[in-house]
Amino acid sequence: MTGSEASPSFKLAYVPGVTPAKWVRIWNERLPDVPLTLVAVSVAEAFDVLRGGGADAGFVRLPVDRTDLSAIPLYTETTVVVVPKDHVVAAVDQVSTDDLADDIVLHPLDDTLGWERLPGQPAIERPATTEDAVDLVAAGIGVLVVPQSLARLHHRKDLTYRPVTDAPESRVALSWPEEKTTDLVEDFIGIVRGRTVNSTRGRAPAPAEPKAKAKRPETGGGARRKPAAGKSTGRNPRSGGSGGAKGTKRGKPRRGRS
Structure with missing residues (x-):
């Protein structure tokens, strides 16, 4: 890493009432090398913090100005x-x-x-x-x-x-600057949405090196494979084929001349 490159990190803003602990825990389990910093913000300043780069994403209350911010509604409060x-x-x-x-x-x-x-x-x-x-x-x-x-x-x-049965309700959402949808933001979206580590946008483990394929025996004009030791070639050794000893005959030995 060169001197101009910064170590990866993630800043998460949250408004009063939101408890991000469970999502932070999952982040730390999946991305232990990327520190997550929590940034407490008021409802009034939350969107300015996101736009100004003070946080990569944040838990906010709807409505969200979709002109430059993306948002995923999460839940509605009583x-x-x-x-x-x-x-x-x-x-x-x-x-x-x-x-x-x-x-x-x-x-x-x-x-x-x-x-x-x-x-x-x-x-x-x-x-x-x-x-x-x-x-x-x-x-x-x-x-x-x-x-x-x-x-x-x-x-x-x-x-x-x-x-209060008929009062307005508040909805909590995850929001981030649309033009700054980084890989880390995508990782956090996956966590909030409950994706597993191996899902499409989850941070999956590095793929294993592909195993070398075994070479197939050549066919046609190539040399034949030798049979394994102890295995029959399926040919009669008396037929004079390649399965028997070459140039030998079985029978009684000849007697020498007197």
């Missing part, structure tokens, strides 16, 4: 409402947005649900982040509707959450 443990919602298994009509519903600036109309009563100000909104829920200011992974990420002992 939407939940985060409430204090003594809230009336905590007594039921699930709620609808109508059940939140009398609550102040916090709407952080990094919201990922893309509401057309926010349920409940609006707060005086929008919290800067989901984490800030969770703190306000704990303080009794209002409730918060988020993807379940974010409720788990910012879990507190004094809070709980319940599914």
Whole structure:
């Protein structure tokens, strides 16, 4: 390797709520010589990081601008409402947005649900982040509707959450710059899609050297092969053919002249 060549590496961005551990583990098993670096990014900055080369690929939340980015949708999250443990919602298994009509519903600036109309009563100000909104829920200011992974990420002992049946849902996708679909990106796509190491786009082991083919015996005008030792040629030795001793006859020996 020359001085101008960089060692191969892979940078993977991920937004809050996504847990890439299982995919990273598989990467390390299949490509142990290519280090993978995780890059934590906010929802707002994720696409700029990909476009600017700060990561080779990333787990983001849809929608994705397909003008210059490729994306593979992976899964859709359950939407939940985060409430204090003594809230009336905590007594039921699930709620609808109508059940939140009398609550102040916090709407952080990094919201990922893309509401057309926010349920409940609006707060005086929008919290800067989901984490800030969770703190306000704990303080009794209002409730918060988020993807379940974010409720788990910012879990507190004094809070709980319940599914909201008719709320918008957040979809997680793998995205990368379309013009930079490298072999390593293809490798990671294969891992995320569950391809085995020997599949079409998986990183398969190097092919074995082809074995030399045994030479076939020549036919026609070439020399005949000699029979193996101990094997009969299928000819009668008394016929004078090549199977018997050449120029010999069997019988009684002649008596010498007196």
